[in-house]
Amino acid sequence: MLRCPISCKAPNFSLGKNRGPQSAKVARAQMDLSITQPDDWHLHLRDGELLEAVVPHSAIHFGRAIVMPNLKPPVTTTAAALAYRESILKVLPSNSDFTPLMTLYLTDNTHPDEIKLARKSGAVFAVKLYPAGATTNSQDGVTDLLGKCLPVLEEMVEQNMPLLVHGEVTDPEVDIFDREKVFIDTVLRPLVQKLPKLKVVMEHITTQDAVKFIESCDEGSIGATVTPQHLLLNRNAIFQGGLQPHNYCLPVLKREIHRQAIVAAVTSGNKRFFLGTDSAPHDRRKKECSCGCAGIYNAPVALSLYAKVFEEEGALDKLEAFTSFNGPDFYGLPRNTTKIKLSKSKWSVPAAYPFASGEVVPMFAGQTLEWYLSSAV
Numbered sequence: 001m002l003r004c005p006i007s008c009k010a011p012n013f014s015l016g017k018n019r020g021p022q023s024a025k026v027a028r029a030q031m032d033l034s035i036t037q038p039d040d041w042h043l044h045l046r047d048g049e050l051l052e053a054v055v056p057h058s059a060i061h062f063g064r065a066i067v068m069p070n071l072k073p074p075v076t077t078t079a080a081a082l083a084y085r086e087s088i089l090k091v092l093p094s095n096s097d098f099t100p101l102m103t104l105y106l107t108d109n110t111h112p113d114e115i116k117l118a119r120k121s122g123a124v125f126a127v128k129l130y131p132a133g134a135t136t137n138s139q140d141g142v143t144d145l146l147g148k149c150l151p152v153l154e155e156m157v158e159q160n161m162p163l164l165v166h167g168e169v170t171d172p173e174v175d176i177f178d179r180e181k182v183f184i185d186t187v188l189r190p191l192v193q194k195l196p197k198l199k200v201v202m203e204h205i206t207t208q209d210a211v212k213f214i215e216s217c218d219e220g221s222i223g224a225t226v227t228p229q230h231l232l233l234n235r236n237a238i239f240q241g242g243l244q245p246h247n248y249c250l251p252v253l254k255r256e257i258h259r260q261a262i263v264a265a266v267t268s269g270n271k272r273f274f275l276g277t278d279s280a281p282h283d284r285r286k287k288e289c290s291c292g293c294a295g296i297y298n299a300p301v302a303l304s305l306y307a308k309v310f311e312e313e314g315a316l317d318k319l320e321a322f323t324s325f326n327g328p329d330f331y332g333l334p335r336n337t338t339k340i341k342l343s344k345s346k347w348s349v350p351a352a353y354p355f356a357s358g359e360v361v362p363m364f365a366g367q368t369l370e371w372y373l374s375s376a377v
């Protein structure tokens, strides 16, 4: 059995043979769902103490994860990605098979040779575009993608290396709720037209415009990750009963019509959409302050929430493709061969997860959820 190693009131997870839920808080299972081990195609693990605190939650639920490179300083070279990978492996729970898939942080100065090194390493699986100033630790990001990065992008086509995009423009004149749509029109569409063979993942999509754009592109060349928060919350959640910093992420939550379009897209079974939590932990003090960081910590609840969305849409039969097939198929990686079991049992999300010098507050802290990871088979 793998015990939750964080000193919190979280229920323990059992990875043994069908042992079922271990916590007294977990009610009798009424319904089980056995699915292929999911992967997380967009994850922030951070470094240092925070890495150590959060990695077990992802390792328990997911087989592999695309690990984001927006550390301080950012992971801009293959050498840095390999060192970061080692530091993740060092703090994994001892019986974990979790595999971190590393990424490089694209800058105006990234050299095409770095892409060759990345591909050769066998450990780097994608390159991440942060428009400079768009989100957490993006100050070293790209200022002009097609103007400054074309040789690198051409090498990525050569090496079949996907580009992962934080799809928002940073122009302060553009309304924050329109930044994704304007990015599609001014950056993404021209990029795809110029380099149709480049594999692109539009990360954490938030709008109907993104859904329509992705659906209009060739399957296999453009995909999109979808987070639990953009499936379950609309922008009212940021202001419900007062300012809710733990519901603040980027791209910011949008109107209800956008949420509904994303739910319809993922539950339709379209292969272009796959699981990417964008779990983005920040210490509580950096969220609850006068200039709070963007990012929602959802690793402990993500699978439970995806199951809820698919169940509510009567589409539980489509859940496994979204969590476990569409992602590896897009990346050209084998699907996982092990299975996990989700049980329909009530459990309480802890109020916070303490770590050495602070604590992180999870999405839906203190609330009761229904789906629960009961075992890995």
Ligand SMILES: NC(=O)N[C@@H](CC(=O)O)C(=O)O
Binding pocket: 044, 070, 135, 136, 166, 248, 249, 250, 251, 278, 280, 281, 294, 295, 296
């Ligand atoms: N999503 C977020 O709101 N924050 C992410 C960065 C990102 O994915 O944009 C973070 O690193 O905190």
Ligand SMILES: [Zn+2]
Binding pocket: 135, 166, 203, 204, 250, 251
């Ligand atoms: Zn982002």
Ligand SMILES: [Zn+2]
Binding pocket: 042, 043, 044, 068, 278, 280
């Ligand atoms: Zn992210």
